[in-house]
Amino acid sequence: MAREQLDKRIKKLRKDVQTLESMVRKATQEAVHALITRDSKQAKKVYLNDKKINKKRFQIERDCLITIATQQPMATDLRILASLLEVSTELERMGDYAKGIARINLLTGGKPILPPMNDLVEMTEITVDMLKRSVKAFVREDAEAARKIPKEDDKVDEIFNKIYHGLVDHMGKDPESVNHANHLQWAAHNIERMSDRVINICERTIFIVTGEMHEIEESDDEWNLQ
């Protein structure tokens, strides 16, 4: 094969991105589980493990740069490598969200989880499932699958809005809980942001396949400022 070295490197980088995705997915699930169950030990573990996610991301970035410098990729190969850089950055930021949830858990340690947060588990499961499939579509260059995933963000937004309004109601009824509820709301917001970043990964898959950079319109763009 003419580009055996380049193909090998890309294959390895795709595996690395899948590894990074599974690290982020696990961190997110554990962070949310620890929050809901008030498990500070698990939260601390997630918090500290973020360093491993960052380290993996830097390794991917370094390997992408070495591949670009030594293999001079063009066309689809170039788009794949540019997208690997982008996607690894997205995943690392998602890892920061998981770390943020763990931090909130540690900050709110002794206080109970407020009832509106019960929906966070479902919201998280939908998001990490979207994440897993988005990275699978990315490494398989499956633009069709990538186009379908962003629609599922509506459900995540719907649950987030429900949690948000539930917490606002709670704050109205119990002003003493404002600080605590606000912290919890940030945890839900982190998951909501994570699903937005999943859409960015889908955009990269479409870019690899078509060469076109388009932002996927989100149906919750209620501001419609255009």
Add this chain to the structure above:
Amino acid sequence: MENLQRSSKKAYALIVRNLCVYYDQFLAVKNINLNIERNKITAIIGSSGCGKSTLIRSFNRMNDLIPNTHTTGSIIFEEIDILKETIKPVKIRGRIGMVFQKPNPFPKSIYDNIAWGLRINGLNGNLDNLVFRALKQAALFDDVKDKLDHSALSLTIGQQQRLCIARTIAVKPEIILMDEPASALDPIATLRIEDLMLDLAKDYTIIIVTHNMQQAARISDYTAFINMDEDQAGYLVEYGKTKQLFTNPRNQITEDYITGRFG
């Protein structure tokens, strides 16, 4: 002899239509259609033997020097089909100059290498200004200003190539053809030639044949990809803006070639 004087600015420096070049019965280049943009750098890329050099040599009738070569189609330059038999190739070569793969200075002084072309084109009197201007445009003047009477062969290979470019531009052509102009040069000399080409494109139309895709990507505005068909005739696969062609080519054959999957 048709009038080859500079005419009003047209959109294209060259318009190539249905160009075919034969060596005896062998069809080397098949049915090429290209519009070469004025004051831009156009790169011609393709694998060895695909007809890139044959194509670029047809742009100033250099193929006429090869026995049993004949060309069909048309190449419109300044509203004139330069393939017409009534057109004298030597006149065209003054307007469409060529720089070759290996620097080929004459075994004369640096000064005379430039002045020679001016003299045979009938320019008399004090040639200094024209020689200096060409050397400056070729970014060589500072290197050689104190040794203009030295042999051109005493220069480094990179300097010799810039001297050949100076010799080409001294006669004020419209178009400069370059056939692998940097392939015999080291990386530093190559980058100097590339910088020079980018500078020259302000005043000239440049067409370059190169094996080096990164070089084409670095310097050209437009790229033409030539491939061989099953009969080994070169044909145009894709032609377009370099940025587009190297990031998202339209044609799968181009994609396969520039990503190194064949060729």
